[in-house]
Amino acid sequence: MDxxxxxxxxxxxVLVDNYVLxxxxxxxxxxxxxxxxxxxxxxxxxxxxxxxxxxxxxWPIQTYILDNLGLGYTQTIVFILVIAALVQFIEIFLKKFxxxxxxxxxxxxxxxxxxxxxxxxxxxxITDGYGFVESMVSSLGCGLGFLLxxxxxxxxxxxxxxxxxxxxxxxxxxxxxxxxxxxMAFFGFAGIVENLLG
Numbered sequence: 001m002d003x004x005x006x007x008x009x010x011x012x013x014v015l016v017d018n019y020v021l022x023x024x025x026x027x028x029x030x031x032x033x034x035x036x037x038x039x040x041x042x043x044x045x046x047x048x049x050x051x052x053x054x055x056x057x058x059w060p061i062q063t064y065i066l067d068n069l070g071l072g073y074t075q076t077i078v079f080i081l082v083i084a085a086l087v088q089f090i091e092i093f094l095k096k097f098x099x100x101x102x103x104x105x106x107x108x109x110x111x112x113x114x115x116x117x118x119x120x121x122x123x124x125x126i127t128d129g130y131g132f133v134e135s136m137v138s139s140l141g142c143g144l145g146f147l148l149x150x151x152x153x154x155x156x157x158x159x160x161x162x163x164x165x166x167x168x169x170x171x172x173x174x175x176x177x178x179x180x181x182x183x184m185a186f187f188g189f190a191g192i193v194e195n196l197l198g
Contacts, residue, residue, distance in 0.1 A: 006137045009130075013141025015189035019117045020149040021182060026117030030150060031175060033111070040154040044147025046108045048140065051121050053090070054083045055139040058122040059132055079122050087113045117146060152182055 019025045026047070033043045058079050066072050091109045094102035112118060121142045125135035156178045165174050 006134065009134055009137050010141040010144075011192075013138050014145040014148060015186060015192070017142075018145040018149055018186050019120060019142050020146055021179075021186045023120065025120040026115050026146060029111055029115055030146075030153065030179070031172075033108070034150050034154040034157055037151060037154045037158075040150035041147070043108050043111070044143070044150045046112055047115065047118065047146050048143030050083070050087060050090070050109075050112045050115075051118055051139040051143040051146075052136065053086055054079075054118050054122050055125060055135050057082050057086055059125065059135050062126050063132075075123065075126070076119075079119055083118055083122070084113050117142070149182065149186075153179060156182065 017023065020027065020030045029043055029047075034040050061078065061082065062072070062075060066075060066078065071078075087109055091102070094109075121139050125138050128138070130138055157175065160174055160178055169177070
């Protein structure tokens with residue numbers, strides 16, 4: 001396997017094909033949990049972990065079970081069930097064996113069950129024709145991109161909270177404008193990743 005290809009997949013997933021800023025997946029936690037940096041980091045790290053676990057579980061299911069049995073059309077529902085069961089299992093495991101970590105994650109783990117970015121990563125890895133290692137690298141990159149977007153946006157939101165915003169823009173409108181600025185900034189990375197291929 002070519003190391004350069006894995007680097008391009010990773011960089012592209014983090015910067016150019018950022019699931020929040022270019023594909024608009026995972027917007028709910030992006031807008032809802034990005035008010036404080038520590039919450040953003042907690043959510044981002046949880047998403048990275050669940051994306052990796054979900055990919056490790058769903059790629060073999062798709063490749064060795066669904067495709068072999070001609071059940072590829074059930075992919076979405078099967079992946080949703082696998083991700084929900086995986087998150088519940090992780091929550092039960094943490095609650096029983098690592099209660100301190102379970103308490104620190106708090107509401108983040110149940111929120112990830114409804115995070116469409118996790119489902120999007122698992123489906124897009126299959127759609128893009130990635131092998132297992134490429135899928136894991138892609139998932140890591142997507143999770144890191146999610147974390148980066150959350151942390152940057154929480155920093156921007158803290159600045160917005162300190163600013164004098166016109167009355168008609170207060171609340172969600174100025175938040176969406178700020179998100180669009182971050183999204184446009186990330187599109188500038190497209191040329192850098194393309195040059196890595198050269």
